[in-house]
Amino acid sequence: MRRLFGSVRARATLGATVVVAVALVAAGAAVLLSLRSNLIGQAGTQAERTARSVATELAVGKAYDQLSLDEDDEPVQVVDENGRLVAASKDLQRISGTGIDAVTPRPRPNASASGDDDGDGDDDGDGANHGGDHRGDDDDSTLEPGEIDENTTFASGSATIDGHHADYRFAAVKVDVEGRGELTVHAGAPLSAEQGAVRTAQTALLIGFPLLLGVVAGVTWLVTRRALRPVEGIRGEMSAITASEDLARRVPVPDTHDEIARLARTTNETLAALEASVERQRRFVADASHELRSPVASLRTQLEVALAHPELLDLQGAVEDTVRLQDLAADLLLLARLDAGERPGRARFDLGALVREAAARRTGVTVDAQAVEVAGSRGQLERVLANLLDNARRHARSAVTVSVRRSDGAQGAQAVLTVADDGDGVPEGDRERIFERFVRLDEARSRDVGGAGLGLAIARDVALRHGGTLTVRDAPAGGALFELRLPMAASEGLEPGRS
Template identity: 50%
Template sequence: MRGPTWRPAAVADAPHIWWRRRSLRFRLTVVAGAVLAAALALSGVVLLNVLDRTLVDTVDDALRSQAQTVRVHADAGTLTSPITTHDGTVVQVLDASGRITHVTYGTDRLVPLLDARARAWALRGGHAVYLDGRPYAIPGTLRAVVLSADRGQTVVAARSVGEIRQSLAAARKVLLVGTPLLLVLLAVASWLVIGRTLRPIAALRKGAAEITHTARSRRLPVPEARDEVHSLAVTLNDMLARLEEAEQRQRALVSDAAHELRSPLASIRLQLEVALGHPEGQDWRETAEGVLEDAMRLSRLAEDLLALARLDERGGVPARREPVDLDAVVRQTLDRYAEARLTACAPVVVRGDALDLSRVLTNLVDNAVRHTTSKVEVALTADGVLTVTDDGPGIPEQDRERVFNRFTRLDSGRSRDEGGAGLGLAIVRETVRAHGGGVHLEDASPGLRVVVRLPVAG
């Protein structure tokens, strides 16, 4: 029988996984509370240390001042016994032999507060020392200062620091009680503030949940504050607008494609039904030619749709970015057209995909040949400008931008029977834009001129 499998790594990761599964509000509040607790604890320790040091320094200054006053009288020989002090300071004056000569009232006259070794160490260091006052009938700890006077005399001044200890103890109690209460208040405030700050995000989440396939045009709520959440909401709304536009374009493309496919399919079906219904009087060669023509039309439409799908899939980026001799592409393409004449062809190198650029020129020349009256002229200049000119009926100025839309055909001289599905110029513009260029139409008087500008490689 197999026992349970021990997974120390999983156990070790359990707190981390638990933490990651908590809400953002909870984690931010805990982190803020932890930082505040550390800051308050550090502040409390620093406060107590500074308070202790300040109070002790105050006592040391008072002791030195009192001892200095006694030393002046000792040097002048004007000391009286007992020595009078007004702040409870205990003073002993010792002669060169270490015998106590003068003291304050109630102070031990037989045993010095500090022995000879301690007095020498205090004099050498020049700092105050602590000593236990209980052997001298003084409760608590004393702070003592030692000064040397003339004729080998020594002045020892001491004072109880019990009040300092009481003050520090009271401050500790206040911090021990007040710090947790303050921490709780700050944690509650952080919880409320963070919740209010995250409220716009909750509104965004709710708004996103309400956007379905039946409510695509809705937008996410944008908060009034000009903060990061505002920028996020604006960015997400822009993304929704782009997605909606792309979906509308896709739906329009599918609808237009279905409409374009219907005519050749209906024509093929009708020709075959008539031929099969009356086989004895049917010219099968004529029927085959008619079906082949419709099949070629379907093939061209499928190729155009595939080209547009690839352009959309690449997001406006050419399939390849490699040096292309555009003049060579122009010459090779025009070799297939007896109606087109190359009037100028300067050496030009661009970066992109040679097949896509060849398709651009093919579509333009096909359109020009289809609608020209007598001639088609193609020119390529050294600055990357490619022009295709025909002397046909042309296109009205108000329609020259509209013809670049997908499935757009003009009524005059560009009917369904004479032209294609209205995708040629759309493919041209999107391909040229993907290569960093632009395309527009001009009046050739008579006819039409298509101008393509491509950036020349360095």
């Protein structure tokens, strides 16, 4: 069971079925209540019509034994203002719901059509004790002789007529009769039609609801299956990609414009990015192995020669190869940290002072550096500056110029560092490729003179992680000009010379 409802299709089907079931129960209850209320209202109307018909006969002076009480085989009672049953349906055997349980009329012994009585104080009442005598009563609710009350009182009950017991809706209408006082006519209308209709509706609902729920569940199951079929295709293809480790494969994109199609496209974009990342990682490992092979092989050769012929040991060459290995290892370590998402520090320092310190350790470098404060990793930015200066020195004919200034533009205050040389420059088509790892434009150049092709790649990665940019264009002197832009720290720049 737990496995079954772990399916999206099963949960969607169950949810839709439950929602429809609740809606159907609520609608069914409302229909039954409305039907019952309507039918009870119709029965009440019929009972009121009978009661008013009898009240009309009384109002015109008909005697009790001449009233039309048995035409519809429905229970009728006529009660005087003292609560005495004075007329009733012929075959009425039992009744409840009208407040008068008597079924046998008991008129006053000397009652007449004119309303004379025997003068018995218990039967006459004075109106004050029995709450109904209209004579001499100034109350607005008192009826005039021959007047029928416009108000009708309804109640539900039961009655037995000629051995047949049934439920009825009773209507009570008051009428004032000359000489008889205020009479109340109780007439009933059967509720058998209402009860039959309600039972029929209940039966239909009890049979129809399960069938309808079954249809809803089946349709939801099929529709959900069809809707989730592309998802299953995506899942199957992803499983195959995982098993085969072939990142060149792509998941099928359904010919729709819904969320599943967008999911498939996003999945393919993720696979493409992952494929590119893996390919870049493979190329990086291969290039790193290739770059490490040369100095290691050279150093091994020198050591083997020195082992056989100590007098031929080239200490300078061994030291240079060792330094190259050390620098390359440091570059690889920094790139690995950058690829791992290492965040730069938030130390604040003067970029102009950092440039002056780096230029002082090199010859042939002209500096024009303002005091501009930035925030980030001082060590990483120092490495960027060293890489740019070393790259410029390798390609410059005679001079390298470094400047630091502040720039205020649409992107806010920025620190702008430029490194320019008077060399051959960078062809426009290669100005992005030189920032790729292990890329050297002059492949025939001696590896002892050039670097491993990681310096500019490291410089751009560090710039991006500091929220800046690194670009290259033509220098005024005809060489290459590298421009590093970094966001300035929140406060104003420091005084020149301060770090």
